[in-house]
Amino acid sequence: NAGVTQTPKFQVLKTGQSMTLQCAQDMNHNSMYWYRQDPGMGLRLIYYSASEGTTDKGEVPNGYNVSRLNKREFSLRLESAAPSQTSVYFCASSGGWTGELFFGEGSRLTVL
Amino acid sequence: GESVGLHLPTLSVQEGDNSIINCAYSNSASDYFIWYKQESGKGPQFIIDIRSNMDKRQGQRVTVLLNKTVKHLSLQIAATQPGDSAVYFCAERWGNTGKLIFGQGTTLQVKP
Numbered sequence: 001n002a003g004v005t006q007t008p009k010f011q012v013l014k015t016g017q018s019m020t021l022q023c024a025q026d027m028n029h030n031s032m033y034w035y036r037q038d039p040g041m042g043l044r045l046i047y048y049s050a051s052e053g054t055t056d057k058g059e060v061p062n063g064y065n066v067s068r069l070n071k072r073e074f075s076l077r078l079e080s081a082a083p084s085q086t087s088v089y090f091c092a093s094s095g096g097w098t099g100e101l102f103f104g105e106g107s108r109l110t111v112l
Numbered sequence: 113g114e115s116v117g118l119h120l121p122t123l124s125v126q127e128g129d130n131s132i133i134n135c136a137y138s139n140s141a142s143d144y145f146i147w148y149k150q151e152s153g154k155g156p157q158f159i160i161d162i163r164s165n166m167d168k169r170q171g172q173r174v175t176v177l178l179n180k181t182v183k184h185l186s187l188q189i190a191a192t193q194p195g196d197s198a199v200y201f202c203a204e205r206w207g208n209t210g211k212l213i214f215g216q217g218t219t220l221q222v223k224p
Binding site: 004033044045048056090092102103 | 121146148153154155156157158161201211212213214215216217
């Protein structure tokens, strides 16, 4: 059982380039989330999707877009990457009323 | 905006001692709280949760205490082991929106 799978695990971009982080879960969860984690800080919510077809902004949505492609997949897009977006990005999913999130292993993004 | 915060960035304890990690939250509308453990290079893992209508919940070697009067959450780890060394985050859920907001984290170091 793979759980939550993120790709790529590592990526280096130049300022202004675009890219998409992919996330897929195989637990039939309704809700999916994207967080970023910077050194010395906790996880900050970028966007989340309570169910297929819906998305909502989190704490730090600027510079990002998301797509809930279907129930399994939730992608995060950086249209014009900036050095401030250098971070580790985590995708997570949850299946019920509880807040238990299941996290992927993270995607480390560096923007030069 | 309102946020979850932790009192101490680093906690160092002797193996076998009990650990107490604290968390202050400010959103009175939060109805659900969770503690996560994050080991180096990995995504956060669920430890224990508590709903706002409870003040204490126990798990295996862990206890979470909730004091809504002073908006304080704590995680107690009994007989701390080297494997408990990690960063611990508290998180709060904003009402029934599904948004899970994390605090900055406390690093727990266990000395042999």
